[in-house]
Amino acid sequence: MMLFLQNTPPFLFFTGKGGVGKTSLSCATAIHLAKQGKKVLLVSTDPASNIGQVFSQTIGNTITDIATVSGLSALEIDPQQAAQQYRDRIVGPVRGVLPESVVRGIEEGLSGACTTEIAAFDEFTELLTDESLMGKYEHIIFDTAPTGHTIRLLQLPSAWSGFIDENPEGASCLGPLSGLEKQRDRYTQAVSVLSDPNRTRLVLVSRAQQSTLDEVVRTHKELADIGFSQQHLVINGVLPEKEASHDVLAAALYQREQKAIANLPEVLQSLPLDQLPLKAQNLVGVEALSGLFSDGEEGTTNSLDNSTPSMPLPHLSTLVDDIATTGHGLIMTMGKGGVGKTTMAAAIAVALAKQGHSVHLTTSDPAAHLSETLAGSMDNLEVSRIDPHQETTRYRQHILDTKGKNLDEQGRLMLEEDLRSPCTEEIAVFQAFSRIIRESSQKFVVMDTAPTGHTLLLLDATGAYHREVTRHTQENVHVVTPMMRLQDPAQTKVIVVTLAETTPVLEAANLQADLRRAGIEPWAWVINNSLTVSTTSSPLLKQRAAFELAQIEAVKTNYAQRFALVPMQVDEPVGIQALLNLGQQKTVTAAESEESPSQQDVVTHQHKAS
Amino acid sequence: MTKIEVFDPAMCCSTGVCGPDVDQKFVDFAANVDWGTGQGIKIQRYNLGQQPMEFANNSTVKSFLERSGADALPLILVEGEIALAGRYPTRDELARLAGVTPAPAVSAPKQSSGCCGSAKSNTPSNTTSSSCC
Numbered sequence: 001m002m003l004f005l006q007n008t009p010p011f012l013f014f015t016g017k018g019g020v021g022k023t024s025l026s027c028a029t030a031i032h033l034a035k036q037g038k039k040v041l042l043v044s045t046d047p048a049s050n051i052g053q054v055f056s057q058t059i060g061n062t063i064t065d066i067a068t069v070s071g072l073s074a075l076e077i078d079p080q081q082a083a084q085q086y087r088d089r090i091v092g093p094v095r096g097v098l099p100e101s102v103v104r105g106i107e108e109g110l111s112g113a114c115t116t117e118i119a120a121f122d123e124f125t126e127l128l129t130d131e132s133l134m135g136k137y138e139h140i141i142f143d144t145a146p147t148g149h150t151i152r153l154l155q156l157p158s159a160w161s162g163f164i165d166e167n168p169e170g171a172s173c174l175g176p177l178s179g180l181e182k183q184r185d186r187y188t189q190a191v192s193v194l195s196d197p198n199r200t201r202l203v204l205v206s207r208a209q210q211s212t213l214d215e216v217v218r219t220h221k222e223l224a225d226i227g228f229s230q231q232h233l234v235i236n237g238v239l240p241e242k243e244a245s246h247d248v249l250a251a252a253l254y255q256r257e258q259k260a261i262a263n264l265p266e267v268l269q270s271l272p273l274d275q276l277p278l279k280a281q282n283l284v285g286v287e288a289l290s291g292l293f294s295d296g297e298e299g300t301t302n303s304l305d306n307s308t309p310s311m312p313l314p315h316l317s318t319l320v321d322d323i324a325t326t327g328h329g330l331i332m333t334m335g336k337g338g339v340g341k342t343t344m345a346a347a348i349a350v351a352l353a354k355q356g357h358s359v360h361l362t363t364s365d366p367a368a369h370l371s372e373t374l375a376g377s378m379d380n381l382e383v384s385r386i387d388p389h390q391e392t393t394r395y396r397q398h399i400l401d402t403k404g405k406n407l408d409e410q411g412r413l414m415l416e417e418d419l420r421s422p423c424t425e426e427i428a429v430f431q432a433f434s435r436i437i438r439e440s441s442q443k444f445v446v447m448d449t450a451p452t453g454h455t456l457l458l459l460d461a462t463g464a465y466h467r468e469v470t471r472h473t474q475e476n477v478h479v480v481t482p483m484m485r486l487q488d489p490a491q492t493k494v495i496v497v498t499l500a501e502t503t504p505v506l507e508a509a510n511l512q513a514d515l516r517r518a519g520i521e522p523w524a525w526v527i528n529n530s531l532t533v534s535t536t537s538s539p540l541l542k543q544r545a546a547f548e549l550a551q552i553e554a555v556k557t558n559y560a561q562r563f564a565l566v567p568m569q570v571d572e573p574v575g576i577q578a579l580l581n582l583g584q585q586k587t588v589t590a591a592e593s594e595e596s597p598s599q600q601d602v603v604t605h606q607h608k609a610s
Numbered sequence: 611m612t613k614i615e616v617f618d619p620a621m622c623c624s625t626g627v628c629g630p631d632v633d634q635k636f637v638d639f640a641a642n643v644d645w646g647t648g649q650g651i652k653i654q655r656y657n658l659g660q661q662p663m664e665f666a667n668n669s670t671v672k673s674f675l676e677r678s679g680a681d682a683l684p685l686i687l688v689e690g691e692i693a694l695a696g697r698y699p700t701r702d703e704l705a706r707l708a709g710v711t712p713a714p715a716v717s718a719p720k721q722s723s724g725c726c727g728s729a730k731s732n733t734p735s736n737t738t739s740s741s742c743c
Contacts, residue, residue, distance in 0.1 A: 094662040098672065102658070102665075102680045109620045109659040 002293050003272040004203050004232040005032060008139060011128065011193065015145035015223075016205035017215060018336060018503035021236040022046070024283040025205055025276075026143035027054050028292040033139050034072040035290075041137040042066075042074040043127060045120050045144045047510065049076045050502065054284055068286050073137075075127075082119040086110070111517070112454045113422050117150045125190035145202060148222035151194070153417050154187045155226075195227030202231045204271070208238050208257035211338050217265045233271040235261060237278045239540070246538035252570040253541075280543045311556060313533055316344075316564045319524050320351040320583050323444075323493060327357065330440035330485070332450035333526075334515075335497035336507050340528040343573050343582070344497050344566070345448035346370050350576060351583030353381040358443035362436050364388045364429055365448060373575045386432045388425055395419075395428035426455055437482065440491065450494055452511070453518035456483065486520055493523035498555070500527050500548035500565075509559050525560035527552060534567040612688060612708045613652050616643075616698075617671050619683040620659030639698035646701075651708040658683065 012029065014022040023046060030042040041063065044051045051074055052059045055066050059076045066072040087110045095103055127133060127140060134140075194200050202223060206216045220231060238261070244254035261275070281288055323331060331348060333341040342365040349361035360382045363371050366389070375383045396419045404415050418424070430451045439445050486492050494515060498508035512522050531545035532552065555563055566582055573582055643653050656664040658680060665671045670692060674685055678695070686694040688707050693699075699707060 090660070091662065094666045097666040098662060099676050099679065102675050103662075105680050106620050106659050106662055 002234075002274045004201070004234060004274055005029065005293070008033065009197070009199050009201050009230070010134065010137075010139055011200040012139060012141045012203065013145040013200065014141075014143050014203045014205055015219060017212065017338060018507045019499060019501045020205045020207050020212065021276075021283075022143050022205050023050060023054070023503075024289065024292065025203070025234065025236065026141050027051055028283070028289040030072055030074075030139075030141050031069055031286060031289050032293060033141075034069050038071060038138045039136065040072050041127075041133065041140045042072065043077065043140060043142045044074070045077045045079055045123065045142065046503070047079055047506065049078070049143075051076060051143075054289065055286065077120065077123045079116050079120040082123050083110075083116040086115060086119040086122070108454070108457050108517075112458075113452075114150075117147060118154075120144075121146045121150050121154070125186050128190040128193045129186050145223070145228075146194075148219075148226050149417070149420055149422070151191060151226050152420070155191060156414055156417060191227075195229065197230035200228070200230065202228050204231060204233045204268075206233065206235050208235050208260045209338070210260050210263075213260060213265055213268065215337060217267055220267060220271070231271055232274070233268055234274045234276065236276045238275050240277050243278075243538045243540050246541075247536050249534055249536045249568065249570050250538035250541055253568070256572075278540060278544070280540050282547050311553065313552070314562070314564045315533075316347060316526060316566050316583050317351065319495070319526070319562065319564045320348055320355075322562075323348065324352055324355055324357060326490065328440060328443050329445075329490070330437060330492045331444065331446045331495065332492065333446075333448050333495045333497050334450035334511060334522075336504065336511075339497045339499055339504060339508075340566075341497045342370055342448040343579075344495065344526050344528060345446050346374065347566075347573065347579045347582035348495075349381060349444070349446040350374070350378065350579040352444050352446070353378055354580060356380060359446060360384065360436060360439055360443060361446045362386060362433060363448045364433075369574060374579075378576055384436070386429060388429045391428040391432045392425045395431070396424065423452075423455055426451055430455070434482065437485070450515075453514040453516065453520065456486065456518040456520070483518075487518075489521065489523060492520075494520060496522045496525045496560075497528055498525065500530050500532065500551040500555075502551060505551050505554060505559075512559060521561070523561065525555050525563040527555060527563065527565045529568045530565045531568050533565045613690075614646075614654070614693075614704075614707060615687040615690075616653060616655045617665060617668075617683060617685040617687070618655055618657045619680055620657065635698055642699070642701045642704055646704050646708065649705075649708075649710050651704070651710060 008029075012026075014026045014029075016022050023044065026042060026044070030040050034040045042051065055068060055074070057064070057067055059074050061076060061078065061081070063073050063075045066074055087107055090110060091103060091106050094106075124142070124146060204216050204220055206212050216233070224231065239250065239254045239257055241254065244251045264273075276292065279288075279292070283289055283292060323329070331345070333345045333348075335341045342363055345363060346361060349359045353359045358380050361371070361374065362384045364386050365371060366387070371383045371385045374381065399419060400412075400415065404412050429449060433447055433449065436445055436447075496508050496512055498504045508525070515522060530548060530552075531541055532548045534541075534545070536542060536545070552565070569578070569582075571578065573579055643655070646653055658665055665675060668687075670687065670690065671685060674682070674692070674695070682696055684695070684698055685692065686699060686707070693707055694703070705711065
């Protein structure tokens with residue numbers, strides 16, 4: 001019996017980054033509790049919510065009974081839609097009254113991640129504080145949790161419009177909370193529910209990967225700090241030992257995961273821990289989910305779809321060759337944490353340098369092991385590193401010393417919280433990078449980060465970004481604004497990095513949509529850690545590979561102008577040789593001499609960008 | 611008492627978080643508003659990003675926006691009439707607009723470390739919204 005399912009309090013939150021299996025876990029938990037005769041409400045605020053698919057019925061934003069599970073109801077909240085409604089509340093009344101350009105500017109100010117978070121939290125609180133719901137349901141299960149930043153902001157009296165009116169300098173990243181003033185008491189109440197261990201349990205969901213676990217540590221601390229005290233850890237999708245005997249890749253994966261579990265970060269060691277094995281089938285349907293918590297060796301399903309994919313699967317080298325033709329330029333890899341942005345940037349940089357081009361790789365890789373193994377080790381390759389933490393700290397301090405100096409206690413608290421917003425780090429890091437951008441007119445500059453469209457639009461609107469970069473520009477020739485440089489595909493190529501899994505692909509699609517708002521069209525997508533283009537004889541991994549195809553197909557047809565796949569590696573790709581292997585046309589999976597399917601030279605697929 | 615209304619540009623993260631530059635002009639003006647309020651001046655501020663209706667409902671402000679766009683903000687109205695546009699008033703100007711005697715310039719409201727110098731300046735520097743040095 002899983003520890004996190006014992007003595008379950010009324011509210012249960014699952015949190016973790018995209019692709020770790022929050023939805024499967026929350027659905028399985030809901031089914032488990034409903035089967036015990038409890039009345040359960042399952043709430044999804046995942047933009048990629050597929051609980052409708054899981055139960056094969058349409059759910060949407062009203063509470064809907066699940067036909068196949070008695071006692072279970074569900075509700076899907078679309079955070080993007082919630083944010084749009086929130087924007088409409090503010091902007092709606094002036095649309096058509098004020099000039100179009102003015103209205104657009106106001107809307108952009110309310111288009112950041114913060115606004116989406118707040119709007120989603122607003123929906124949360126309604127459910128957390130609705131007495132009538134608590135009368136109806138014994139458990140309410142959420143497949144996401146609010147961030148610490150959001151909650152802390154809402155706890156500051158200065159975040160509320162009443163305060164802002166008197167202290168205009170205290171307006172925050174949230175933009176107006178005035179649209180929410182009525183709900184103020186409800187927030188206070190919701191926060192008290194969250195911090196009550198008798199009422200709320202938080203389940204941190206992770207995979208057995210070092211980088212993911214490090215991220216969990218941050219979430220754990222942040223939410224513990226604001227009183228979210230009852231926390232559990234679930235490590236999901238662990239490769240079973242018996243799979244390790246099949247081949248080198250499976251063995252390496254098994255070792256890597258076991259090592260990560262054995263070296264669990266210290267703060268997580270005190271949490272109740274459950275492990276769930278990787279399952280062969282996709283967790284869709286009540287039947288499959290009911291089996292999630294059983295140790296039953298259901299074996300591998302017989303419907304092993306082992307057909308070779310019918311579409312061409314281009315290799316990263318096709319992208320590199322394409323990039324090389326321009327001779328210089330700015331290459332930015334972007335994607336959610338843990339998808340391998342840094343590795344991809346390094347692989348591209350190394351491959352370009354190998355071809356004799358002059359390359360400057362600049363990375364924000366916190367582990368730094370990548371840049372350390374590369375620095376000074378290759379002709380034509382310059383490596384520099386920007387420490388995001390250091391840059392952000394410096395930036396924060398600068399603002400507090402200048403801006404914060406004259407603020408009163410409340411204003412200063414507000415400023416400090418603003419400086420913990422997700423965009424702060426992005427700005428600080430991008431600022432540091434921007435000094436290097438101008439080099440891209442002479443050589444290749446490869447970065448493992450890119451600003452979001454929202455940030456670019458705001459920076460562009462204030463002209464601040466322009467100033468920032470021109471300050472570092474000595475040449476007094478006619479100035480191309482940085483924004484123009486980023487928008488020009490001849491000068492800048494943005495590469496979206498993702499994994500062949502549902503949520504990561506949707507998250508990447510959202511990043512792309514955001515960049516498009518700023519007039520930037522991602523040049524290519526790279527699907528990293530793909531099992532489809534790996535050679536493995538593990539039945540379980542083969543099965544997982546088969547599930548990738550739908551996602552690869554989606555990337556190819558719906559999202560990417562061009563794309564490439566990078567196989568799951570036996571060893572962490574660190575060092576020149578391993579990185580060259582990624583960007584060169586050859587099979588990397590160990591000593592297997594058999595040809596992997598469909599890795600022949602292929603023409604990169606292109607279709608018209610919408 | 612003279613009524614002064616200030617129509618600010620949309621300031622998402624007006625704290626400076628969303629820009630590589632800490633915008634000194636907001637800091638300076640906030641300090642001056644503080645001072646002015648202490649002098650009994652009635653100063654009402656509206657933020658385009660938070661209270662767009664206030665802009666739409668004021669015909670003077672609305673036609674200003676139609677003519678010059680949001681980039682031309684801030685707009686300062688005294689008794690409903692345009693008194694200043696495109697920049698914030700200095701402390702002395704604020705005093706003059708409100709018809710109070712400016713404080714003798716003894717101490718600067720703060721030691722500004724910004725490269726734009728302190729807000730206390732007898733010659734209003736005619737900076738447009740973005741230039742800093």
